[in-house]
Amino acid sequence: MVTEATEEASPQSEPIILPIARGVGLHKYYGTGETRVVALDGIDVAFARGRLTAIMGPSxxxxxTLMHCMAGxxxxxxxxxxxxxxxISTFSQAALTKLRRTQIGFVFQSFNLIPTLTAEENILLPxxxxxxxxxxxxxxxxVDVVGLRDRLTHRPDELSGGSSSASRALVH
Ligand SMILES: Nc1ncnc2c1ncn2[C@@H]1O[C@H](COP(=O)(O)OP(=O)(O)OP(=O)(O)O)[C@@H](O)[C@H]1O
Ligand SMILES: [Mg+2]
Incomplete structure (x- = not known):
């Protein structure tokens, strides 16, 4: 897959801003034997601080897989x-849990909202x-920026795809 997320070198007058996240030599395999899948095959990637970075590639x-590894x-x-x-690849599960709770937000491809909680309770859960x-x-x-005001007492199965996505995005 293509992962070109690095910045061009800064001119000498500008301070060098370290990337906020980096992956070095990432490999990830699923399964064994004939069903083994090489999902990541030696990925090097850097994400610049304060920028939006898009990762594109076929299904x-x-x-x-890359985002799950980058987010711990x-x-x-x-x-x-x-x-x-x-x-963070060397962190204990407890340290990773703390990192995810305090430093990383993640919008899952499937939203992973808690079905028994309202939109407001889901947003505030962390x-x-x-x-x-x-x-x-x-x-x-x-909540007003994303237009969720009228949906705060609704449970996930009463939300549209867009409202679910907004709820999930507001979690951190
Ligand atoms: N839990 C898993 N067990 C086995 N194989 C997996 C698992 N998760 C992903 N894979 C395989 O790893 C490869 C990469 O999957 P991944 O979900 O990272 O792709 P993707 O680029 O996000 O795809 P999409 O655009 O469809 O979301 C695929 O071949 C997929 O079938
Ligand atoms: Mg995917």
Whole structure:
């Protein structure tokens, strides 16, 4: 797959900004024997801080696998993922859980909303789990920006695909 996410070299006058996330020599395999799939085959990639980066490729080319490894949801079989220069591929499960709760947001291809919770409860779930305070002004602002105000008491099976996506995107 193609993973061209690096920036061009900065002119000397500009400070060099380190990428926020890097993958070095990433390999990921699924299955064994005849059913073995090489999902990532030696991927080197860097994500610039403060930029939107799109990863494109055919279905089955490894985009989700790459993102799961980059976000610490899964481990590469070979290679290292760095977030802010920390080698997260070596982190314990407890350290990865904390990293995902505090530093990484993830919108899954299937939204993974909790079916028994309302849209508002789903949005606030990471804060609830972390026993962190809710910034109500910020919550109100982003809920209005994405147009979820009238849907906050609805459960996921009562949300449209777009509203589910918005709920999931607001989780972090
Ligand atoms: N849990 C798994 N077990 C076995 N094979 C898997 C698993 N997850 C992914 N694969 C295989 O790994 C390859 C990469 O899959 P991946 O889901 O990363 O692709 P993708 O680029 O995200 O595809 P899509 O565009 O369809 O979402 C595919 O061949 C897929 O069948
Ligand atoms: Mg995918």
């Amino acid at each position: 089955g080319s490894g985009k989700s 949801l899964d481990r590469p079989d070979e290679g290292t993922v760095y977030i802010e220069d920390q080698p 804060l609830t789990l972390a026993r962190a305070d809710v910034d109500r002004d910020w919550f109100d602002l982003i």
